Amino acid sequence: MKKILVTGADGFIGSHLTETLVRLGYDVKAFVYYNSFNSWGWLDHCADDVRGKFEVFVGDIRDPNGVRSAIKGTDAVLHLAALIGIPFSYHSPDAYIDTNIKGTLNVLQAARDFDLSKVIHTSTSEVYGTAQFVPITEEHPVRGQSPYSASKIGADQIAYSFYTSFQTPVITVRPFNTYGPRQSARAIIPTIITQILSGKKEIRLGSVSPTRDFNYVGDTVRGFLSALNASQGFGEVVNIGNGFEITMGDTAKFISEIIGTTITIQTDEARLRPDKSEVERLWAANGKAKQLFGWEPEYKGLDGFKKGLTETIEWFKNPENRKGYKADIYNV
Numbered sequence: 001m002k003k004i005l006v007t008g009a010d011g012f013i014g015s016h017l018t019e020t021l022v023r024l025g026y027d028v029k030a031f032v033y034y035n036s037f038n039s040w041g042w043l044d045h046c047a048d049d050v051r052g053k054f055e056v057f058v059g060d061i062r063d064p065n066g067v068r069s070a071i072k073g074t075d076a077v078l079h080l081a082a083l084i085g086i087p088f089s090y091h092s093p094d095a096y097i098d099t100n101i102k103g104t105l106n107v108l109q110a111a112r113d114f115d116l117s118k119v120i121h122t123s124t125s126e127v128y129g130t131a132q133f134v135p136i137t138e139e140h141p142v143r144g145q146s147p148y149s150a151s152k153i154g155a156d157q158i159a160y161s162f163y164t165s166f167q168t169p170v171i172t173v174r175p176f177n178t179y180g181p182r183q184s185a186r187a188i189i190p191t192i193i194t195q196i197l198s199g200k201k202e203i204r205l206g207s208v209s210p211t212r213d214f215n216y217v218g219d220t221v222r223g224f225l226s227a228l229n230a231s232q233g234f235g236e237v238v239n240i241g242n243g244f245e246i247t248m249g250d251t252a253k254f255i256s257e258i259i260g261t262t263i264t265i266q267t268d269e270a271r272l273r274p275d276k277s278e279v280e281r282l283w284a285a286n287g288k289a290k291q292l293f294g295w296e297p298e299y300k301g302l303d304g305f306k307k308g309l310t311e312t313i314e315w316f317k318n319p320e321n322r323k324g325y326k327a328d329i330y331n332v
Contacts, residue, residue, distance in 0.1 A: 004228070005071055007031040007061055007107065008080030008122075010041025012182045013175075017078060017221050018043065019050045024225075028054040031061070031070050031081065042182050061103035064110070071110040076118040078224055079107045082155075085186045086126070086148045086273065087332045093147035100151035101158060108162045108170070116169070120227050121159040123174040123237065124152050125213065125282050134245070135285035138174070138237045145277045156237065163235040171233045173224060176241035176284045180217030180308065181315035185331040188248055189214070189309070192255045193316045194327035196263060203263050204330075206271030208249035213241045213284045216299035216308035226293035233292040241284020242297050246305065258310055270330055 004021055008014040009030035021028045032040045040056060059066035061081040071077060083089070083099045104121065111119045128136050129143030144150030162168035179189045188205070195203045223240035227233065249265065256263045272278075289295040299308040315321055 003027045003029065003074045005029045005031060005074040005077040006080065007077065008082060010039075010043050011080065012042065012184060013178055013217060013220055014080045015042035015046060015182060016180070016217050017080070017224055018054060019047055020221050020225065022050040022053050029057055029070065029074060030054050031057050031059060033081070034058045034060055061106065062098050064106045067106040068110045068113070071107070071114055071116065074114075074116065076116055076120070076228060077107060077111055078120045078228065079104065080122045082122065082152070084124070084148065085332060086146045087186075089146055089148035089151070091332075096147050096151040097154070101154040104155040104158050108159060108168060112162065112166050112168050118228065119159070119168060119170045120224060121156070121170055121172045123156050123172050124149070125174060125176040125239070125241065125284065126279060127153045127156065127174070128282065130279050131281040131283060134281065134283040135243065136239070136283060137285040138239055138288055145279060146273070160235065169234050171227050171230070172237040173227050174237055174239050175220050175223065176213040176215050176239065176282060178215050178217050178220040180312050181321070183217070185325050185327070188212075188251065189255070189312065190316070190325070191331070192252050193259075193313055194322060194325045196256060196259050196261060197316060197322065198327040200327070201261070201263055203252060203265050204268040204271070205248065205252065205265055206268060206273065207278060208252065208265060209247060209280070210278060211245040211247050211281045211283065213243070213245050213282050214251070214305055214308070215240060215242045215297065216304070219297045219299055222298070223289060223293070223295050226289070226295040230293045236288075236292065238289050238292060239284045239286050240289055240295070241286050242300060242304070243284055243286050244301050244305075245281065245283035246302070254306060255309055255313065258306070258313055268330065
C-alpha cells in the first residue's frame with residue numbers, strides 16, 4: 001500500500017496520523033472538511049518536516065461524489081472523519097447520523113467500487129456505554145447512551161455489513177479515550193489544563209466520578225498503523241486502549257500536581273450529562289490488539305499516563321499553541 005487516504009486528517013488524531021504516515025514514506029492524501037476560510041485544521045500547524053509533503057483534498061464526508069473523488073487512485077483509507085462531541089449530539093443528532101453513518105457509508109461504497117486493499121474504520125469506546133464488566137473486551141455489548149454513540153454503533157454495523165456482504169477488507173479500530181497535544185477543549189484533559197494555565201484556581205468541570213481509560217495520541221496512532229499493516233483482523237473490531245482506569249477527579253489532581261499548583265473543583269451543571277446518558281466506567285481489554293496486530297501501549301499504566309500528561313502540558317504551555325482555545329467558556 002503506497003497511497004493512503006486519511007479522512008478527518010484536519011482533526012486531533014488525524015493530523016498526528018497524517019504526519020506519522022508521511023514520515024514513514026507513505027504517499028498521503030489528507031481529506032479535510034471544506035470551509036470558507038480554507039482552513040486545513042491542525043494541518044495548518046503541522047511539523048516543518050512534513051509540511052508540503054502530502055496532498056490535501058478539501059471536501060465533505062457527507063457528499064458521496066466528493067468521497068469517491070478523494071478515494072479514487074488510493075490503495076487504502078483510514079477513516080477518522082466524524083462528529084464526536086457528545087453534548088452537541090444532544091442538540092443536533094441529525095448531523096451525527098448524516099456525518100457518522102452516511103459518511104461511513106460513502107467511504108465504504110467508494111472503497112468497494114475502487115477495490116481498495118484495506119479500510120480502517122474508526123469506532124469509539126463510547127459504544128460500550130457504562131461497563132457491564134471490566135476490562136471491556138470486544139465482546140462486550142454495545143449500548144447507545146448518547147446520539148453520538150448510537151451513530152457510531154450504526155457506522156460500525158455498516159462497516160461490518162460491507163465485510164460480510166461484499167468482502168470489503170474492513171478492520172474496525174476502537175480507540176478508548178485518546179489525549180495529547182492538539183486535542184480540543186471539549187475533552188476533559190485540555191479543559192483542565194487550559195483552565196489552570198489561564199490562571200484559574202477553581203476549575204469548572206462536570207461529573208468527576210466516572211472513570212476513563214486514557215490512551216496517549218502516539219499510542220493511538222501506532223494502533224492505526226498496526227492495523228494498516230496487519231495481514232489479519234478483517235471483519236474484526238479491535239480495542240486500542242491503555243488497560244487501566246482512572247477517575248476524572250484523579251486526572252485533574254495529577255494535572256495540577258504536574259503543573260505545580262493547587263486547585264479546587266466546582267461542579268458546573270451545564271457540563272453534566274443526563275443521568276442515564278453518562279458513561280460511568282470505561283476500562284479496556286487490549287489483548288486482541290496485541291494478538292492480531294502486535295500492538296500494545298508504550299505510555300502504559302499510571303506511570304505512562306503521567307508521562308503523557310507531562311508531554312501534553314508542555315505543548316499547552318506554549319502560548320502559540322493555546323491561541324485558539326477558549327478556557328473561559330464551556331466548549332461543547
